Amino acid sequence: MKGxxxxxxLLALVALAALPWYGSDVLVQFGISTLLLAVLAxxxxxxxxxxxxxxxxxxxxxxxxxxxxxxxxxxWNLPFGVGMVFGVVLxxxxxxxxxxxxxxxxxxxxxxATLALAQVMAAIVxxxxxxxxxxxxxxxxxxNDRLFYELSLALLVLAxxxxxxxxxxxxxxxxxxxxxxxxxxxxxxxxxxxxxxxAFALSGIFxxxxxxxxxxxxxxxxxxxxxxxxxNVKMIIMAVFGGPGTVxxxxxxxxxxxxxxxxxxxxVTSIAGLFFGIVVVAAVVLMPRxxxxxxxxxRTSGWRYFAENIKAHRL
Amino acid sequence: xxxxxxxxxxxxLLGGLYAVMALGLALVWGVLNIVNLAHGAFIxxxxxxxxxxxxxLGIDPFLGLPITAILMFCxxxxxxxxxxNLIVRAPMFNTLLITFGLEVVLTYLAxxxxxxxxxxxxxxxxxxxxxxxxxxxxxxxxxxxxxxIVLTVGMWVFLLRTRLGRAIRATAQNLxxxxxxxxxxxxxxxxxxGIGIGLAGAAGGLYGTVSQxxxxxxxxxxxxxxxxxxxxxxxxxxGVIVGGLVLGIIESLxxxxxxATFGDVASFGVLVLVLIVRPSGILGKTA
Amino acid sequence: xxxxLDVSHVTRRFxxxxxxxxxxxxxxRGEILGVIGPNGAGKTTLVSLISGTLxxxxxxxxxxxxxxxxxxAYRRARLGIGRTFQIMRPFxxxxxLDNVAVGALFGQGGGEADLKRARERAxxxxxxxxxxxxxxxxxxxxxxxxxxxxxxxxxxxxxxKVLLCDEVMAGLNLVEIDEVIEVIRRVRxxxxxxxxxxHVIKAIxxxxxxxxxxxxxxxxxxxxxxAVLSDSRVIEAYLGRRxx
Numbered sequence: 001m002k003g004x005x006x007x008x009x010l011l012a013l014v015a016l017a018a019l020p021w022y023g024s025d026v027l028v029q030f031g032i033s034t035l036l037l038a039v040l041a042x043x044x045x046x047x048x049x050x051x052x053x054x055x056x057x058x059x060x061x062x063x064x065x066x067x068x069x070x071x072x073x074x075x076w077n078l079p080f081g082v083g084m085v086f087g088v089v090l091x092x093x094x095x096x097x098x099x100x101x102x103x104x105x106x107x108x109x110x111x112x113a114t115l116a117l118a119q120v121m122a123a124i125v126x127x128x129x130x131x132x133x134x135x136x137x138x139x140x141x142x143x144n145d146r147l148f149y150e151l152s153l154a155l156l157v158l159a160x161x162x163x164x165x166x167x168x169x170x171x172x173x174x175x176x177x178x179x180x181x182x183x184x185x186x187x188x189x190x191x192x193x194x195x196x197x198x199a200f201a202l203s204g205i206f207x208x209x210x211x212x213x214x215x216x217x218x219x220x221x222x223x224x225x226x227x228x229x230x231x232n233v234k235m236i237i238m239a240v241f242g243g244p245g246t247v248x249x250x251x252x253x254x255x256x257x258x259x260x261x262x263x264x265x266x267x268v269t270s271i272a273g274l275f276f277g278i279v280v281v282a283a284v285v286l287m288p289r290x291x292x293x294x295x296x297x298x299r300t301s302g303w304r305y306f307a308e309n310i311k312a313h314r315l
Numbered sequence: 316x317x318x319x320x321x322x323x324x325x326x327x328l329l330g331g332l333y334a335v336m337a338l339g340l341a342l343v344w345g346v347l348n349i350v351n352l353a354h355g356a357f358i359x360x361x362x363x364x365x366x367x368x369x370x371x372l373g374i375d376p377f378l379g380l381p382i383t384a385i386l387m388f389c390x391x392x393x394x395x396x397x398x399x400n401l402i403v404r405a406p407m408f409n410t411l412l413i414t415f416g417l418e419v420v421l422t423y424l425a426x427x428x429x430x431x432x433x434x435x436x437x438x439x440x441x442x443x444x445x446x447x448x449x450x451x452x453x454x455x456x457x458x459x460x461x462x463x464i465v466l467t468v469g470m471w472v473f474l475l476r477t478r479l480g481r482a483i484r485a486t487a488q489n490l491x492x493x494x495x496x497x498x499x500x501x502x503x504x505x506x507x508x509g510i511g512i513g514l515a516g517a518a519g520g521l522y523g524t525v526s527q528x529x530x531x532x533x534x535x536x537x538x539x540x541x542x543x544x545x546x547x548x549x550x551x552x553x554g555v556i557v558g559g560l561v562l563g564i565i566e567s568l569x570x571x572x573x574x575a576t577f578g579d580v581a582s583f584g585v586l587v588l589v590l591i592v593r594p595s596g597i598l599g600k601t602a
Numbered sequence: 603x604x605x606x607l608d609v610s611h612v613t614r615r616f617x618x619x620x621x622x623x624x625x626x627x628x629x630x631r632g633e634i635l636g637v638i639g640p641n642g643a644g645k646t647t648l649v650s651l652i653s654g655t656l657x658x659x660x661x662x663x664x665x666x667x668x669x670x671x672x673x674x675a676y677r678r679a680r681l682g683i684g685r686t687f688q689i690m691r692p693f694x695x696x697x698x699l700d701n702v703a704v705g706a707l708f709g710q711g712g713g714e715a716d717l718k719r720a721r722e723r724a725x726x727x728x729x730x731x732x733x734x735x736x737x738x739x740x741x742x743x744x745x746x747x748x749x750x751x752x753x754x755x756x757x758x759x760x761x762x763k764v765l766l767c768d769e770v771m772a773g774l775n776l777v778e779i780d781e782v783i784e785v786i787r788r789v790r791x792x793x794x795x796x797x798x799x800x801h802v803i804k805a806i807x808x809x810x811x812x813x814x815x816x817x818x819x820x821x822x823x824x825x826x827x828x829a830v831l832s833d834s835r836v837i838e839a840y841l842g843r844r845x846x
Contacts, residue, residue, distance in 0.1 A: 054408045054411065101591040102587075102590075102591065104591075105590055105591075107407050108344075108350045108407060108411070109545075109590055111350075111408075111411055112350070112538075112541050112545075112586070112590075113586070113587055113590045113591070115538065116538065116542070116583035116584075116586045116587050116590075117583075117587055119538065119579060119580070119583045120580050120583045120584050120587065123576060123577065123579060123580035123583075124580065126576065127574075127576065127577075134576070168717060169717065170707050170713075170714075170715060170716075170717065170720075173700075173703070173704065173707055173717065174704075174707070174708065176693070176696065177693055177696075177704045180692075180693030180694055180695055180696060181691050181692070181693050181694070183655055183675075183691070184687070184691045184692070184693060185693075185704065185708075186654075186655065186674070186675040186676050186679070187653050187654070187655060187675050187676075187678075187679055187684075187685050188676075188679055188684075188704050188705050188708050188709060188756065188757075188760055189676050189679035189680045189705075189708030189709045189710070189712070189713060189760060190676055190704070190708050191674075191676045192676065193674075229534070233415060236412070237412070240408075240412060271423075273419060273422075273423040273426075274419070274420060274423035274424065274427070276419055277416045277417070277418070277419030277420035277421075277422075277423060278416070278420060279416075280412060280413070280415065280416030280419065281398070281413055281416035281417060281420065284402060284405070284409050284412050284413040284416065285398070285401050285402055285413070288402070288405055288406075288409050310401050312404070312405075313401065313402045313403065313404045313405035313409070314400055314401045314402070314403065314404065315400045315401075315403045315404065315500055315501050315504060
């Protein structure tokens with residue numbers, strides 16, 4: 001059983017990696033944006049899914065990663081790789097400086113504080129000359145979608161392996177303990193403050209890397225798109241739709257929802273947005289623990305699964 | 316000095332409107348423990364409702380407020396009864412997500428129904444103002460301010476003096492308490508949410524008389540309402556007046572002295588600061 | 603006998619209310635110290651002050667001679683203070699085994715580095731408290747009495763030097779109480795010093811070497827169990843003025 005799963009995942013991975021050699025240009029472009037969204041969902045999974053802190057501020061990391069690359073390449077003429085490192089450094093510094101106070105907040109308060117931080121960052125960056133203020137920055141173009149695709153895929157694999165490692169490590173166990181009962185974790189010896197900040201930073205690193213790749217690929221960057229709050233909500237919904245706190249759930253969620261919204265938006269854009277909202281509402285009511293949980297439990301409960309979820313949470 | 320006074324007056328007038336915007340959010344949050352991310356979208360709907368009443372039926376936006384509020388109350392009641400009651404006992408994160416989903420749905424429905432164009436409600440007195448020495452006070456804003464204060468104080472009296480109000484306050488402490496007042500909890504929850512959305516509708520009507528509206532104003536209004544609720548606290552409806560005034564004045568000052576692009580930074584910056592500086596005091600209620 | 607835990611003039615105020623008022627006592631090595639008092643006397647607050655989930659308003663707490671009042675909870679856990687919660691708070695979504703494994707992974711001295719070793723130790727601990735057959739169940743599926751045992755197993759997996767038990771017998775029937783008493787005695791045989799907070803006087807009387815009585819946040823007695831239970835102030839506190 002386990003071997004079969006591994007084989008399936010490997011096959012899927014090979015098929016994905018080979019896509020630029022058999023897929024159309026449009027498909028490759030769709031692939032890049034989907035893979036990057038999956039990285040964002042997986043990054044959010046670390047702080048939101050495993051640690052239980054519903055960050056609405058991960059788009060800050062994304063923006064910092066994007067600006068790290070853009071500033072390094074445009075203003076300082078440094079190579080892309082250095083820009084990525086710079087973006088990661090910015091993200092980690094942010095995670096520690098603002099994570100420390102903000103991660104003391106719980107529940108709604110944490111969610112909204114991070115949401116507000118994202119707004120503040122966008123406004124601050126649009127007033128920094130080095131970052132091109134609100135006009136933005138134009139990066140040197142690189143017409144190599146194949147490279148961007150493989151980079152994005154590699155990043156997603158790395159992020160997913162990291163999450164897999166979490167499920168097998170002391171660090172990950174500590175994060176889960178914090179999610180399940182923070183005070184209980186502390187009295188059992190978990191350094192909750194340090195663990196939370198490290199999870200926030202780890203989440204930020206992957207998010208920043210995705211932002212960096214995206215900036216170089218799109219070759220243009222402004223505060224509004226870099227710190228876009230709806231992006232933040234997207235990654236959360238993908239992670240939650242797939243199954244937060246599972247290794248593959250966020251990836252599946254990102255793939256499924258991207259595909260559906262791509263198909264719909266080719267028809268009418270506003271319908272795609274509307275559909276997105278309806279999916280979110282229906283998912284919260286019918287499958288609050290994500291696709292992963294549906295797959296696990298549908299076999300035993302059948303259609304009753306959905307009724308059971310409602311029964312468990314209604315007034 | 317006159318400029319400063321004028322900015323203060325603007326801030327205070329804006330603050331009154333902010334207070335009534337946050338009132339419904341604070342009520343729903345404090346009693347039902349739902350942070351309604353769709354609150355701003357409901358304000359937006361209220362504004363459009365008011366705009367339609369004025370544009371097509373010629374009903375004055377201030378006189379139309381009760382109609383808007385009642386229609387929005389019905390919508391809120393239905394949403395809570397038919398949808399949110401289904402997930403009330405789910406983890407708080409789920410309630411955030413579902414109300415966010417609602418926000419998206421409402422926004423796109425509004426975009427489809429009303430288009431993305433900016434609208435304004437322009438009654439005959441829209442440009443009128445009162446001069447008070449060197450100060451200029453726009454009439455519509457002053458009226459909006461007055462209605463906002465009346466609504467907020469009225470809410471306070473309602474919660475303290477009426478049986479339903481007491482039942483609602485008791486529910487904030489303990490769900491079982493609602494039964495002691497002989498109110499069915501599902502109905503009580505729906506009533507509370509309905510009142511919250513009715514207030515959002517009224518706030519929307521007021522907002523439409525002083526500002527432009529389009530389908531996308533919801534998210535920012537939610538964030539501001541949240542900031543006000545945090546600053547003012549959930550315990551007492553009068554707290555949102557304080558929160559609204561604080562935010563209104565800070566925003567006016569920032570826009571005047573720092574720059575227009577910093578208006579929102581100021582409000583969200585204040586929100587983050589308040590959260591960070593006194594989290595325990597604020598957390599006391601719902602933690 | 604040497605003291606392992608020394609509580610000195612500790613006070614804790616909540617807005618306008620003094621939950622613990624100038625309480626001093628020591629817990630000796632290898633001792634079972636019982637703490638009793640009516641509901642709301644401040645017993646649980648005392649445990650929270652020692653374990654570090656609440657800071658004291660004033661006073662000092664020393665563990666093995668070192669002041670610990672300003673240390674965060676996790677540092678105290680690593681020094682060797684384990685506690686149970688009266689309102690049982692397992693990690694609800696984790697299996698019973700993994701609940702206990704958290705204690706083995708972190709706990710006194712920083713715990714195991716290896717997940718597999720931690721689970722092995724957790725399994726031993728479940729065996730010890732008699733929960734082994736529930737190991738793979740989700741913690742929130744356990745019944746009340748089993749949760750009490752789980753609380754004990756979680757704290758014990760930390761290999762603490764001091765164990766603070768907050769009402770581990772409340773809500774149990776007589777047979778279950780006897781079983782828990784037996785477990786606690788065996789814990790002491792491992793050399794662990796124990797502070798037992800309890801409402802059930804009968805249970806605690808037979809278990810404790812010494813009894814501390816807290817009333818309205820103040821210590822009103824600290825002596826051998828028989829002496830304490832015949833003290834008129836204690837009887838008054840428990841049964842009311844008329845019977846005294």
